Amino acid sequence: MQLYVLGPAFDLPSIDAGCIAAVTLLRLNSVGDWQLIPTHDDREGLPLLVDNSKRYRGYASIANHLKGTRPTADDTALASFLHSSAQTLLDISLYVSYENYTATRSAFTKILPWHTNYLLPPRRRAAARQRTEHLGVSSIDVDDVHEDLSNRPSGFDGVGKEGQGFEVEAQKRASLLLPRKDTLKSLLQRPEHSAVFKLHALADNFFGALQDMLGAKQYLHGEDISGIDCLAFGYLSLMLYPQLSQDWLAKTMRKKYSKVVDYVERIHAKLELRTNAEEVMSLAQCKIEEEVAAQRNACGMTLPWCAPASSGIADVLLNTSQELLSHVPVLRPTMPLIRNSKYHVAVWQRYLPAILTLAASSVGLGVYLAVRTGMLTWPHGEQVHVFGRKRFSDYGHLGAALSGLIVLNQQVAGDKAYHAQEQFDDPVHVDVAVVGDDG
Amino acid sequence: MAMTNDDSEQFPGTTKQQDARTSISAIWDSLFRLPPPLKRIFDQTPLVTYPENAAPLRSGKIERRRNALYIFTTDEAAYRGQPSFNPSCLKWQAFLRFEGLEFVTVPSSNHASPSGSLPFLLPTSDAKKGRGAPVVGGKLKRWVAVQQKEKVKSKEVQEDVRYEAYASLVDHVIRRAWLYQLYLDSANYPLLHRLYIAPCSSNSFVQLAMAHQLHTSASAEIIKSNSSSSPSNTIDEDEIFRGAEEALAALAELLGDEQWFFDQDKPGLFDAGLYAYTELLLDNDFGWAENRLGGMLRSHAGIVKHRETIREMYF
Numbered sequence: 001m002q003l004y005v006l007g008p009a010f011d012l013p014s015i016d017a018g019c020i021a022a023v024t025l026l027r028l029n030s031v032g033d034w035q036l037i038p039t040h041d042d043r044e045g046l047p048l049l050v051d052n053s054k055r056y057r058g059y060a061s062i063a064n065h066l067k068g069t070r071p072t073a074d075d076t077a078l079a080s081f082l083h084s085s086a087q088t089l090l091d092i093s094l095y096v097s098y099e100n101y102t103a104t105r106s107a108f109t110k111i112l113p114w115h116t117n118y119l120l121p122p123r124r125r126a127a128a129r130q131r132t133e134h135l136g137v138s139s140i141d142v143d144d145v146h147e148d149l150s151n152r153p154s155g156f157d158g159v160g161k162e163g164q165g166f167e168v169e170a171q172k173r174a175s176l177l178l179p180r181k182d183t184l185k186s187l188l189q190r191p192e193h194s195a196v197f198k199l200h201a202l203a204d205n206f207f208g209a210l211q212d213m214l215g216a217k218q219y220l221h222g223e224d225i226s227g228i229d230c231l232a233f234g235y236l237s238l239m240l241y242p243q244l245s246q247d248w249l250a251k252t253m254r255k256k257y258s259k260v261v262d263y264v265e266r267i268h269a270k271l272e273l274r275t276n277a278e279e280v281m282s283l284a285q286c287k288i289e290e291e292v293a294a295q296r297n298a299c300g301m302t303l304p305w306c307a308p309a310s311s312g313i314a315d316v317l318l319n320t321s322q323e324l325l326s327h328v329p330v331l332r333p334t335m336p337l338i339r340n341s342k343y344h345v346a347v348w349q350r351y352l353p354a355i356l357t358l359a360a361s362s363v364g365l366g367v368y369l370a371v372r373t374g375m376l377t378w379p380h381g382e383q384v385h386v387f388g389r390k391r392f393s394d395y396g397h398l399g400a401a402l403s404g405l406i407v408l409n410q411q412v413a414g415d416k417a418y419h420a421q422e423q424f425d426d427p428v429h430v431d432v433a434v435v436g437d438d439g
Numbered sequence: 440m441a442m443t444n445d446d447s448e449q450f451p452g453t454t455k456q457q458d459a460r461t462s463i464s465a466i467w468d469s470l471f472r473l474p475p476p477l478k479r480i481f482d483q484t485p486l487v488t489y490p491e492n493a494a495p496l497r498s499g500k501i502e503r504r505r506n507a508l509y510i511f512t513t514d515e516a517a518y519r520g521q522p523s524f525n526p527s528c529l530k531w532q533a534f535l536r537f538e539g540l541e542f543v544t545v546p547s548s549n550h551a552s553p554s555g556s557l558p559f560l561l562p563t564s565d566a567k568k569g570r571g572a573p574v575v576g577g578k579l580k581r582w583v584a585v586q587q588k589e590k591v592k593s594k595e596v597q598e599d600v601r602y603e604a605y606a607s608l609v610d611h612v613i614r615r616a617w618l619y620q621l622y623l624d625s626a627n628y629p630l631l632h633r634l635y636i637a638p639c640s641s642n643s644f645v646q647l648a649m650a651h652q653l654h655t656s657a658s659a660e661i662i663k664s665n666s667s668s669s670p671s672n673t674i675d676e677d678e679i680f681r682g683a684e685e686a687l688a689a690l691a692e693l694l695g696d697e698q699w700f701f702d703q704d705k706p707g708l709f710d711a712g713l714y715a716y717t718e719l720l721l722d723n724d725f726g727w728a729e730n731r732l733g734g735m736l737r738s739h740a741g742i743v744k745h746r747e748t749i750r751e752m753y754f
Contacts, residue, residue: 006668016668046668058666058678073689074601080686081604084611087667123671131663205603212600326672336658338623339675372470397480404476412469419462 001026003062004048004309007038007111008275010242013303014038014047015107017090018059020273021234022047023303025059027271028230029066038280039309040116043319059234063227075228078213078220085206086235088132092199093239093249095128100244107242110277111308115316119323135198196248203249207257214263229267236264237273272302283307330354374416378409506540507561508532509547511634517544522718522754524634524725526617528558529715530708531579535560536753537706538583548639580708599701602709605693608686609712615664616683616732617716619676622657626729633726684735691739698748706749717746 003026005019013023013036026034026049039046049056049065056062060079063071071079094104108121210232219225220232239249240261254261268274279299284307286292292307311319326332331354348355370376473481510528512521523529523544535542542560552559554575560582561573574582621627628650636649661674669675690713694700700709719725720733721743727733736742 018666018668042668043670045670058669060678060682070688071685073692074604076685076689077601077604077608077693080612080682081607083666084607084664085603091667124667127667127671130659209600209603213604215600336662337673339673339677397476397483401474401476401480404474408474415469 001032001034002037002050002306003034004037004039004041004046004050006040006042006046007308008277008280009107009111010238011274011276012237012241013273013275015104015111015238016046017086017234017238019047019234020237021059021231022049022062024230024233024267024271024273025063025066025227027273027303028225028227034304035306036304037306037309038111040112040120041309041311041315041319042120059231063231067227071227078228079231081209082231082235085202085209086239088135089203089206089249090235090238091128091132092135093244093246094242095125096132097244097246100246101125103242103244107277111281113310115320119320123323135202136195199248200252203252204256207253207260211257211259214259218266219263225267225270233264233267236260237268240264275301275303275305280305281308284310330357372412374413380409504563506535506542506563507545508535508542508558509545509551509560510558511548512544512546513638514546517546520544520754523558524719525557526614526715526719527556527576529718530711531558531560531576533706533714533718533749533753534579534708534711535583537711538587540583540586601693602701605690605700606709606712608689609709609716611664612682612686613713613716613732615661616679617720618657618661619674619679620729620732622653623661623674624729627727630726630728680731680735683732687735687739687742691741694741694745696741698745710745710749713742714746714749717742718750721746 003022005014005023006016007014009015012020014020023036026036039048044055045057047059047062049062051065056065093100095101105121109117112120214220217223219229221228236253240253242250244250276299279301283292283295283305286295286307296305331351337350367376371378508531510517510523510532511525512523512528516522516524520543523532532544547557549556551557552575553573556576558579559573559575560579562582621631631653632646632650635653636646639649640646658674661679662672665673699706700713701707703710706714716732717736720727720730720736
């Protein structure tokens with residue numbers, strides 16, 4: 001049985017919540033012989049469990065396969081709750097906040113080959129931003145350090161700003177005239193502050209509900225650890241353990257929800273999930289199975305890690321080109337791929353806008369060039385003189401423009417004839433010699 | 440000798456190549472140059488800027504006697520107070536009914552709403568309190584609570600600890616399946632056209648654009664709720680409906696043989712949220728061509744009964 005996950009990070013088995021949950025679940029069920037393979041290929045979706053050449057994609061189907069029983073109603077509800085609320089918090093904490101994203105990115109750097117490094121983290125960040133767009137917190141860093149500059153004494157942040165005494169004075173006086181004092185309400189309404197409130201409300205909503213459900217129990221189902229605890233651990237561990245510069249999420253957790261923190265640490269200690277990313281990635285140098293096993297024992301790994309999956313050059317090229325294509329405005333597929341559907345979305349349908357744009361622009365360009373180069377003449381018929389009627393140019397500027405267009409057409413033809421004539425004419429060579437007088 | 444070079448420029452005939460180059464560049468210039476008569480027109484735009492139109496005289500003057508809830512509905516259904524055909528509107532419509540508040544429904548579209556999405560409510564206006572600001576979507580709950588406080592001191596309803604978890608089942612898992620079934624399943628396109636596209640425009644080009652827009656925004660919503668490491672830009676139909684099936688089973692188990700969810704003595708927001716979907720999915724006259732979700736629903740007798748009860752008591 002092989003489990004493919006995104007590589008380890010932050011001393012946890014994976015950088016993705018679903019993958020951590022799957023690892024925890026397999027560890028909990030301790031199903032005989034299984035291998036844990038770090039990979040970066042998420043085309044099929046991760047975590048991916050391969051059991052007897054059958055493939056189970058995603059945490060839900062893995063859990064379904066392992067247990068084989070229907071989950072209880074509470075489990076289903078809790079899983080959906082974790083998936084919606086916890087995912088939002090993780091998105092903001094790990095990806096949307098710029099300062100934290102640098103930490104996430106460097107964690108990715110350790111586990112990804114160089115080419116995927118340019119594709120996977122930005123894609124995950126874009127997806128996270130899209131998911132949290134409706135909250136209006138995108139790209140706003142919680143308790144933004146740059147914000148503090150406004151409260152510092154004048155001249156603090158500028159080396160060349162001392163010589164502006166007069167302007168500073170004038171500004172001070174002007175600000176006395178204008179009612180721009182920050183009131184409590186206006187402070188609260190400023191986007192970065194309202195974002196903080198929103199985030200704390202979101203966090204309280206999630207942790208509060210979870211703590212209530214946990215109650216006085218050891219685990220969500222009482223004394224024994226169960227499948228749903230694994231999923232919860234997947235999300236909560238990624239909130240608690242990473243060392244981030246904007247650690248509001250972990251702080252909130254430790255400050256207000258110590259029960260939840262205890263719960264996470266209990267699972268972490270019980271299942272021994274601590275993982276060192278460098279050690280796992282160093283398994284790639286081992287050639288044979290025995291060497292991997294020896295290395296594993298030497299490092300004291302508790303999980304059955306294997307050498308990272310490597311991909312061929314063709315795969316790399318295909319992946320990269322697909323990813324690049326999805327960023328070109330017109331060429332990217334507008335419709336998503338729909339799987340297991342009874343009807344099929346044809347390739348031409350997915351690329352419809354691209355095809356239409358290409359067709360329209362090439363027809364337009366073709367006609368334009370044909371008219372310009374004279375292959376196609378605009379039908380104009382014979383010239384008719386009607387006396388007593390006004391000319392186009394007498395109808396103001398618009399008339400002038402219309403007549404100008406007609407004239408222009410004729411002019412182009414005239415120009416062409418002139419140039420043609422000029423080419424046939426032999427230029428006159430005139431030799432001029434000027435003798436300079438040096439004296 | 441320097442002077443000879445200078446002089447040669449005065450005689451164009453001597454530099455043939457240079458001349459050819461300038462003629463090519465002249466043609467290129469003329470290709471992209473705006474003709475002078477046209478340029479003169481553009482120089483003068485904007486010609487006249489009209490002042491803004493004043494708001495119609497009738498707006499804001501008349502006192503609103505009743506609360507008006509703006510939802511997706513038809514004129515006829517609005518007149519009879521029938522359920523809206525949009526789940527998020529129907530949720531609030533049902534909730535207001537549960538709370539026994541007086542209101543009329545007005546057919547509207549997303550463009551009318553201050554938040555960009557329906558529903559929203561215009562409260563009654565009277566001389567004493569003046570015009571109430573529109574109440575948008577999620578703020579309706581608080582508004583209802585304020586209204587109820589004025590009438591009677593209603594007792595604080597104790598929320599079940601699992602409320603949030605089960606609410607996410609309706610708001611995410613079932614909503615996903617709903618979006619897929621109505622917007623992405625091409626069998627249901629005639630229904631989608633009747634409900635959302637035809638009322639907006641009769642122009643077939645506009646309709647085509649709208650259909651495309653609805654399709655893309657629905658698929659974007661579904662992709663957003665995919666799990667974070669599922670393959671990008673891919674919708675898995677089986678996964679959606681498997682999730683919905685589990686969700687419905689869980690909800691049926693939660694309801695059990697009770698009349699309302701969470702053992703309440705009267706229906707609440709949660710009941711309204713689920714009813715908003717079940718009403719439309721179990722309605723035989725709704726016009727579904729493909730109703731997989733409804734088929735799943737029918738096997739849960741408790742939820743079907745829940746819907747019938749609400750329908751009889753409140754609509």
